[in-house]
Amino acid sequence: MKVLAAMSGGVDSAVAAALAVEAGHEVVGVHMALSRSRDQFRTGSRGCCSIEDAGDARRAADVLGIPYYVWDLSERFEETVVADFLDEYAAGRTPNPCVRCNEHIKFEALLDKATALGFDAVATGHYAQVVTRDVPDVSDDAAPGAVRRVNELHRAVDAAKDQSYVLAVMGPERLARSIFPLGGFASKDEVRAEAERRGLSVSNKPDSYDICFVADGDTQGFLRERLGARPGEIVDAAGEVVGAHDGAYAFTVGQRKGLGVDRPAPDGRPRYVLEVDTAANRVVIGAAELLSVDRVVGERSVWLAPDVLDAAAGGWFDAQVQVRAHGAPVAARVRATPGEGTEVELVGPPLRGVAAGQSLVVYRGTRVLGQSTVASAGRRPPQP
Amino acid sequence: MSGRSGFVDWSTVTTTPDAIAYLDHAATTPMSPAAVEAMLAELSRTGNASSLHSAGRAARRTVEEARESVAASLGARPSEVVFTAGGTESDNLAVKGLFWGRRTTEPARRRILVSAVEHHAVLDPAFWMAEHAGAEIVLLPVDAAGRVDLAALESELAAAPEETALVSLMWANNEVGTVQPVEAAVRAAHAHGVPVHSDAVQAAGRLALDFAASGLDAMTVSGHKVGGPVGVGALVATRGLPLTPVLHGGGQERAVRSGTLDTASIRAFAVALADAVATRDATATRLAALRDELVAGVRAAVPSAVLRGPAPGPERLPGNAHFTFPGCEGDSLLYLLDSAGVQTSTGSACQAGVPQPSHVLLAMGVDEADARGALRFSLGATSTHEDVAHLLRVLPGVVERASAAGLASAPARRGGAR
Known part of the structure; x- marks a missing residue:
């Protein structure tokens, strides 16, 4: 098969690309440029989007002896992932940008462009497994005894690294064109060892965690910069004003830290965000049990x-x-x-x-x- | 065995082992066999050209013979040749050195006039000087073919002649091949007492360059674009030109460019340049015919393709063809062509590997979407009819696929895909 290996510059995607090569596929490495401005994204080694990361991805592709390209998906990324992130917070909701990136960028923009260019599949360094099985077809228009092929998405063997949660959004057609070579690994150490064995210098790179387009990890600062300050009140469950905020959008239901409320709760127990009402620009806080659903x-x-x-x-x-x-x-x-x-x-x-x-x-x-x-x-x- | 272009035997030269058609000679072109031989011979000799013992004298002699050869190839005097590490360094030395050199005696001279289609090696130092050294940059507009607007140059010169430090106008454009009216620009600038630098990296070995006749004050040439090695070049500069050094140190190259002289590269550069100049007319005629074949073939194979730059002829570099392919992205075209055995370029700079819409095309009035679908085909000494034929065989399929990919990855308008 012709396989496009999405290469972030990290160890996981480098090993995934290596395994795709060793599986006999014709592999081309592609790094996605998600920011057009050089300094918007962080430049340290933690993120997936810096100039250094693009260089690391190129070096890994060179070691593997595969062609390497950088695709500029920055406009699409801004229009879908970043815009959704801002819209959702502005509406008092709590988005997961990694899910949206998988939905709109990795398994839509990248996968569709790859397909149009003649690739059969995209390989990524995600930890998840695809299992293809034939199951009885019990849909309305199926003939009796018919079977159909189902691509099942499963958790990775390594539960600690499992990323099936952020991949589930892609849908069956896109799943059928996706390869996750790392899903069967028992641990990240094993993946690092595979990288080392192949001379991939990214083997000791630290993992990335934070949101890649929030340069310094300060999500609240990013939201304030992009959405502007909108001061309002923090109230308790009874409606009494107990504090002030700079923008309701910066709060998340279930959040405990950073409420900025000086006055302790009457019962002395910790308080949590119960509700983010952006229409009234109000944040409601209260006891933990009020969060239960x-x-x-x-x-x-x-x-x-x-x-x-x-x-x-x-x-x-x-x-x-x-x-x-x-x-x-x-x-x-x-x-x-x-x-x-x-x-x-x-x-x-x-x-x-x-x-x-x-x-x-x-x-x-x-x-x-x-x-x-x-x-x-x-x-x-x-x-x- | 006779070579293809006069007495240079190119038959022993390959680009990369599996390349089928190397159409990126403007990026770099194979070293000529004579240059390789000269370089190999020098690499096994020891001697610092600044040393006073016999080994040093031998190196010095090699360098000075190369200097005389380069000067003769370019219509300059040996004393006007400053060896550098290549085109970028020569451009930096010209722009920064001339700006600082003039400001030392005439502090009012802070304007730098450059065409909007200069190479980044000229534009970036100029803008750096604006940021860090108080320069004021005047970008001279170009027409749809990429030719500088001489009337604009004249009026900018006339507007503040006493405040203008220098003019920099390339001899021929690296992307679309436009040959600039350098001599007319020199006349206009000199009428106001303003010196002119020209980046002739793409023109050397292709067009008749005569430094003295051009009237230029400074001119950049590069080794690896004329069949020499990468990492060597020259700034040809008149003796009286006030050039402040950019590299300080041992005082080599009339103290304008310090650093131990790279004897092997300098000799190989001189040999390659001499060969290129000696065979220039034959090469230019052959490449122009091959280029015309390529242009006609691309137009026939992909009718939507738009030739950018001047019509093939004396106003265009003989080995240059440049097209935009509507609805295609340059990176898709590059990938598909590369996997089909055709090595070419979008012609413009990358930022971290991402092809940027070319400032040259934008200056020519091409819109950003069209500029993203640009491809430059550049021919050189080893180019053949087979190279062009191979390109034309694969191009229609490549363009079809790239436009499908362009549709697939077109940015979704906000809200559309959500």
Whole structure:
């Protein structure tokens, strides 16, 4: 196959490219330039977007003996990922830019351009596994006994590095054109060892964590710069004013630190952001138990398990849901609703601090069934 | 075995082992066999041209013979040749050195007049001087073919002749091949007592250059564009020109350019330049015919392609063809051509590997979207009909695929894809 290896300049994508080469594919390395201004993105070794990183990616491609290009996707990145990030915070929601980047940049702009240029697949350094299986076809128009091929997205073997959460958004067609060579590795150390064995000098580069387009890791500063200061009030659950803020958008439901409220709570217990009301420019804070939810409604859902959905036939099915990249999955019953909606009812303990805008991923065991964006979360009415 | 261009035997020269068509001679062109031989011979000799013992004297003699040869090739006097590490250094020395040199005696002279289509090796030092040394940059506009507006030059000169430090106007443009009216610019500038520098990196060995006849005060040439090695070049500068050094040290090259002389590279450069000049007319005629074949072929194969720069003829470098392909991105075209065995260039600078829309095309009035789909094909001594034929075979498929990719990756308007 002709494979385009997306190379960030980090160790993971370098080893992924190496494995694609060794699997016998015809591989071309591509580094995505996501910022047009040299200084907007950080220049240290932590990010994925600096000039040094582009140089590291080029060096890795040279070691592997593959062609290397830089594709300028900065305009698209600004228009989708950064714009979505700002719009969502401005609306009092909590976006995950990495999910949007996978959705619009890596597995849309990059993958579509690669496909148009004649590539069969894109390989990335994500930790996740694709499993292709033939399953009974129980959809309405299937012949009796028919089978169909399903590409399943599964968690990586290394649970600590698993990135299936941020990949679930891509949908089945794009999944079929994606290769994740690192999904089977037991640990990051193993990947570093593979890099070292091949003479890839990025083997000791530190991992990147923060949001790549927030140069110094100061998300609140970035939001203030791009959205402007909008001073307002912080109130408690009873509506009493307990503090002030520079912009409601800078707060996230479930946030505890940085509230800037001097006065302690009457009961002395920590307080959390309960609600971000950007229309009223108001932040509501209160005790932890007020954050608990057991019902979540999602929108813009993408499903990767046609077999499970067909078997459920519009009804509830058992699954686990995860609402944060490194959160734990919790047991739930789930159903797909018309208009790309999803309904989730937790069957175990409640979740705390589920904010609109977060990505909700539905699992069954290691398998990703689908992904949705949280529209709202709350408490179920008490059962009669 | 006879070579293709007069007495230089190019038959032993290859570009890269698996290259099928190397069409990027304006980026760098193969070293001539005679230059390789000269360089190899010097590399095994020891001697610093500044040393006073016999080994040093031998190196000195080699350098001085090379200086005489380079001077003869360019219509200059040996004492006017300052060896440097290449075109970029020569341009920096000309722009910065001349600006500082003139300001020392005439502090009012802070304007630098440059054409908008200069190479970055001229533009960037000029803008750096604006940022750090109080210079004022005047960008001279060009017409749709990339030719500088002489009337604009004259009126800018007339506007503040006593405040103008220098004019820099390239001999021929590296992207679209436009030959500039250097002699007319020199006449205009000298009428106001303003010296003129010209970056002749692309013109040397292709066009008849005569430093003395041109009236220029300074002129840049580069080794690796004429069949010499990378890392050597010269600034030809008249003796009386006030040039402040950029590199200070041991006082070599009339104290304008310190640094131990690179005897091997200098000799190889002189040999290559002499060969290129001696075979210039034959090479230029052959390359112009081959270029015309390429231009006609591209137009026939891809009717939407737009030739940029002047019509093929005396106003264009003989080995240069430059097209924009509407709806295509330069990086897609480059990748597809490279994988089909054609090595070429977008012609413009990269920032961290990202092709930037060319400042040359933008100055010529090309819009940014069209400028992103630019390809420069440049021919040289080793170019053949087969190279052009191979390009023309693969180009239609490449352009078709690149325009599909252009559609796929076109920026989604905000809100569209969300």
